[in-house]
Amino acid sequence: MQPHWRQCALGILALLLVNLLGARIPLLIRDGIDELQVTFGFDQIAQYSLVVLVLASVMWILRMASRIFLFGVGRQVEFDLKQRIFQHLLTMEPSYFATNTIGELISRATSDVDNIRRLLGFAVLSIANTLFAYAFTVPVMLSLSVRLTVVALLVYPVMLVLVRLFSDRLRNQQLRVQESTSRLSELIQEDLSGISLIKIYAQEDNERQAFAELNDDLLDANLTLARTRNTLFPLLGGLASISLLLILATGAGAIADGFLSVGDFVAMVLYVERLVFPTALLGFTITAYQRGEVSIDRVEAILMSQPKIADAPTLQALPGDAIRGQLEARNLMFTYPDSQEPALNGVSFTAYPGETVAIVGPIGAGKSTLANALPRLLDIAPGQLFLDGQDITQLPLVDLRSAIAYVPQESFLFSTTINNNIRYGEPLAELSEVKYAAKLAQIAPEIGNFPIQYDRVVGERGITF
Numbered sequence: 001m002q003p004h005w006r007q008c009a010l011g012i013l014a015l016l017l018v019n020l021l022g023a024r025i026p027l028l029i030r031d032g033i034d035e036l037q038v039t040f041g042f043d044q045i046a047q048y049s050l051v052v053l054v055l056a057s058v059m060w061i062l063r064m065a066s067r068i069f070l071f072g073v074g075r076q077v078e079f080d081l082k083q084r085i086f087q088h089l090l091t092m093e094p095s096y097f098a099t100n101t102i103g104e105l106i107s108r109a110t111s112d113v114d115n116i117r118r119l120l121g122f123a124v125l126s127i128a129n130t131l132f133a134y135a136f137t138v139p140v141m142l143s144l145s146v147r148l149t150v151v152a153l154l155v156y157p158v159m160l161v162l163v164r165l166f167s168d169r170l171r172n173q174q175l176r177v178q179e180s181t182s183r184l185s186e187l188i189q190e191d192l193s194g195i196s197l198i199k200i201y202a203q204e205d206n207e208r209q210a211f212a213e214l215n216d217d218l219l220d221a222n223l224t225l226a227r228t229r230n231t232l233f234p235l236l237g238g239l240a241s242i243s244l245l246l247i248l249a250t251g252a253g254a255i256a257d258g259f260l261s262v263g264d265f266v267a268m269v270l271y272v273e274r275l276v277f278p279t280a281l282l283g284f285t286i287t288a289y290q291r292g293e294v295s296i297d298r299v300e301a302i303l304m305s306q307p308k309i310a311d312a313p314t315l316q317a318l319p320g321d322a323i324r325g326q327l328e329a330r331n332l333m334f335t336y337p338d339s340q341e342p343a344l345n346g347v348s349f350t351a352y353p354g355e356t357v358a359i360v361g362p363i364g365a366g367k368s369t370l371a372n373a374l375p376r377l378l379d380i381a382p383g384q385l386f387l388d389g390q391d392i393t394q395l396p397l398v399d400l401r402s403a404i405a406y407v408p409q410e411s412f413l414f415s416t417t418i419n420n421n422i423r424y425g426e427p428l429a430e431l432s433e434v435k436y437a438a439k440l441a442q443i444a445p446e447i448g449n450f451p452i453q454y455d456r457v458v459g460e461r462g463i464t465f
């Protein structure tokens with residue numbers, strides 16, 4: 001919230017003023033009522049009513065302002081977080097996405113961020129509002145009648161105990177909901193990507209079953225959470241109302257005994273009502289808070305992960321156009337993190353500029369591993385691979401990678417035009433260059449078959465091809 005502290009401060013200031021005014025209005029009503037018992041005049045009532053109306057209107061405007069400011073901060077933080085998560089994911093190496101599935105990451109970047117927004121908007125507003133309500137109301141209540149105040153606040157410790165009793169349970173159940181949601185989105189993502197495979201092997205029924213199980217789990221998690229919440233919230237609301245009941249019961253006696261004026265009594269009732277609402281809302285606040293807490297942990301796990309492959313602190317810039325393209329491997333070793341056997345074991349060779357070199361070998365020999373090592377898609381140790389005599393781990397990643405043209409084993413197309421896909425690595429390329437590249441790749445005739453040719457949009461992963 002730090003970048004938006006001004007807006008936060010304004011929102012909280014507005015809440016402060018709202019509660020100051022809110023603590024004032026019952027006193028005005030008390031004065032009005034007490035005066036009515038002495039003299040009765042419509043003018044007086046009209047005067048009091050007018051003042052109350054004006055104060056209440058100002059309160060309403062200020063309350064609106066506080067919501068605009070604080071909910072606005074929530075939205076801003078949501079925006080910032082999404083931006084940061086996406087930016088961070090772009091820096092992570094490919095192997096990160098093998099251990100963190102896309103469905104899981106999407107659910108963290110959307111539904112968890114949503115929870116954080118609610119924590120920073122609604123929960124902050126509600127907590128500040130409750131604190132101010134108590135801070136300004138309780139002293140005035142005490143000045144009216146200590147006995148009635150004590151009676152009214154009698155149930156509040158019980159509320160706090162209840163909240164404490166429930167909070168661990170709520171937190172765990174919330175975590176389970178978030179995890180179930182993630183698993184479900186993971187399955188959707190995976191199944192829709194592998195839809196052809198599911199159909200070829202006629203596994204629709206099995207997948208439906210797997211989905212039903214996860215969906216069932218989510219339903220169960222949601223219902224369990226709802227049960228806990230629906231036990232706690234009405235209990236809080238009910239307890240808050242009991243304090244009103246206690247005031248009514250003891251207040252009547254106090255008036256009869258002459259300890260309390262009718263005006264004081266009405267003011268007390270109004271004050272207790274002022275406290276009932278924020279207190280009854282405490283349940284929602286706690287949920288928003290705990291949801292947000294769980295989600296902050298889940299989002300933080302993404303942001304805290306360090307990219308394994310990054311620019312070294314001691315960088316040597318490549319001489320731009322002057323790259324000759326001499327590639328050398330010196331006793332290159334590479335072992336995948338979760339594997340015992342090295343995939344590359346002491347590979348040494350030199351490919352000179354202008355040479356065409358083919359690396360040939362049986363399945364699993366390590367050809368793709370070697371190809372991925374050159375642009376540092378894999379985390380290889382220094383001192384093993386050299387471009388023009390320079391250790392590639394000491395070169396800026398951008399320089400190294402833009403010096404390499406790469407045709408992956410599995411082709412991938414973005415859901416945009418053919419034109420944009422071909423010039424993906426060189427977004428400013430002219431159409432003539434794109435056409436030339438297509439001709440070299442021998443795909444120009446096929447593209448010519450589409451009515452709008454290079455402007456044709458290909459589906460995600462190029463499904464329309």
Ligand SMILES: Nc1ncnc2c1ncn2[C@@H]1O[C@H](COP(=O)(O)OP(=O)(O)OP(=O)(O)O)[C@@H](O)[C@H]1O
Pocket residue numbers: 336337338339343361362363364365366367368369370409
């Ligand atoms: N992400 C990975 N995690 C762990 N081991 C891997 C991973 N990718 C490949 N391997 C292992 O590394 C070895 C080399 O695999 P690689 O994909 O480089 O072989 P390849 O020569 O390209 O095979 P192909 O001819 O099938 O393309 C294999 O034993 C493979 O099982």
Ligand SMILES: [Mg+2]
Pocket residue numbers: 367368369409
């Ligand atoms: Mg391969």
